[in-house]
Amino acid sequence: MGLAPWSFTIMAKERISAVFKQISIISLSLALVGLSGCGQKPQPNTPQPKPKPDVPAVSPAKPSGKKQFFGVGTAPPGGAFFVVGGAMSEVLNEFKGDNNWEVTAEGTKGSKENIRRLAKGELDLAMANAAITYFAVRGEGGWDKKYPIRSVFTMAPNVAFFIAPAKNGIKKIADLKGERVVCGPAGAGFEMFVKPLLEAHGVTYEDFTPLNNTQFGAVGMLADGSAAAAFLGGAVPTASITQASTSGDITFIPFEEDARKQLIKDYPFFHPITIPGGKYPKHDEPFPCLNVGSMIFITSADKDEETIYRVTRTIYENRAKVVEKHPAGKAINPKNAARNTGTPFHPGAIRFYKEIGIWDEGGGKK
Numbered sequence: 001m002g003l004a005p006w007s008f009t010i011m012a013k014e015r016i017s018a019v020f021k022q023i024s025i026i027s028l029s030l031a032l033v034g035l036s037g038c039g040q041k042p043q044p045n046t047p048q049p050k051p052k053p054d055v056p057a058v059s060p061a062k063p064s065g066k067k068q069f070f071g072v073g074t075a076p077p078g079g080a081f082f083v084v085g086g087a088m089s090e091v092l093n094e095f096k097g098d099n100n101w102e103v104t105a106e107g108t109k110g111s112k113e114n115i116r117r118l119a120k121g122e123l124d125l126a127m128a129n130a131a132i133t134y135f136a137v138r139g140e141g142g143w144d145k146k147y148p149i150r151s152v153f154t155m156a157p158n159v160a161f162f163i164a165p166a167k168n169g170i171k172k173i174a175d176l177k178g179e180r181v182v183c184g185p186a187g188a189g190f191e192m193f194v195k196p197l198l199e200a201h202g203v204t205y206e207d208f209t210p211l212n213n214t215q216f217g218a219v220g221m222l223a224d225g226s227a228a229a230a231f232l233g234g235a236v237p238t239a240s241i242t243q244a245s246t247s248g249d250i251t252f253i254p255f256e257e258d259a260r261k262q263l264i265k266d267y268p269f270f271h272p273i274t275i276p277g278g279k280y281p282k283h284d285e286p287f288p289c290l291n292v293g294s295m296i297f298i299t300s301a302d303k304d305e306e307t308i309y310r311v312t313r314t315i316y317e318n319r320a321k322v323v324e325k326h327p328a329g330k331a332i333n334p335k336n337a338a339r340n341t342g343t344p345f346h347p348g349a350i351r352f353y354k355e356i357g358i359w360d361e362g363g364g365k366k
């Protein structure tokens with residue numbers, strides 16, 4: 001028996017309605033899956049967020065946006081400044097983290113050139129002697145103006161004094177009068193600390209014939225008699241003094257105690273130090289001496305605070321890597337890094353030293 005035409009119409013409508021219901025259920029399910037996936041699985045091209053590092057003990061340094069290129073002035077190859085300046089640069093590059101900088105060490109003629117080039121903006125950081133920088137920021141001691149230089153780190157001491165072959169009979173600084181005396185390399189700025197030393201003992205450059213040579217060159221001049229005495233030093237033991245003491249009978253010319261005390265009182269870059277016996281051949285007794293101007297790490301006064309804060313922090317927290325390159329890195333420590341040598345510290349360095357609790361509100365550690 002056949003079905004009436006209107007029956008086919010009803011059945012068709014029921015089937016179409018069922019199909020639409022199935023499609024709606026499937027579409028809704030897909031939509032829910034898609035929505036739930038938006039919060040869990042990013043698309044392949046979506047960058048993944050980096051995990052946040054542990055929060056440091058001090059406030060986190062802000063990473064710089066634009067890439068910065070820093071030049072670090074050192075000194076001629078062969079001296080400590082060249083090696084230490086290179087080590088500082090390597091640490092800044094190796095451990096820069098989020099800091100967008102590239103640091104290059106440059107060989108220079110030393111402290112005086114570094115100070116002038118910092119002031120011109122040709123360098124960003126540099127090695128220097130504390131005595132030379134002391135006079136530069138004051139426009140004294142032969143400098144043509146006051147140079148806007150600031151300290152970042154106080155580093156290793158420069159322990160120097162006059163020596164002479166024993167046969168020359170020079171036993172005190174006053175005995176240098178009338179003699180030929182090597183007072184450091186030409187243009188190195190040794191006169192900045194040698195002149196006060198001499199004046200404290202009643203002697204001036206006009207009282208003898210000053211000569212210029214490198215430290216090893218000076219030892220040769222002592223040996224062949226072309227110089228009667230020489231001013232030598234650096235980190236203890238200094239290679240040039242060791243060589244001179246090994247090759248002959250050498251007198252270490254002492255500082256008079258009253259003069260030594262007065263120099264320490266008058267100039268913040270002079271500090272008392274005693275060389276232990278046995279550090280040099282044939283010299284077994286302790287020798288009271290002077291740090292005549294520590295190695296320091298400097299920058300220009302107009303360098304922004306945030307940059308120098310990040311530089312100071314990066315080097316300080318990775319100072320062991322500097323030590324691997326040169327023992328002078330050992331001086332970057334809580335007792336010495338912020339020590340006052342007469343050159344004002346940069347605000348960025350001060351900020352870091354305050355955060356780690358080593359800053360003396362009097363202007364650095366004494």
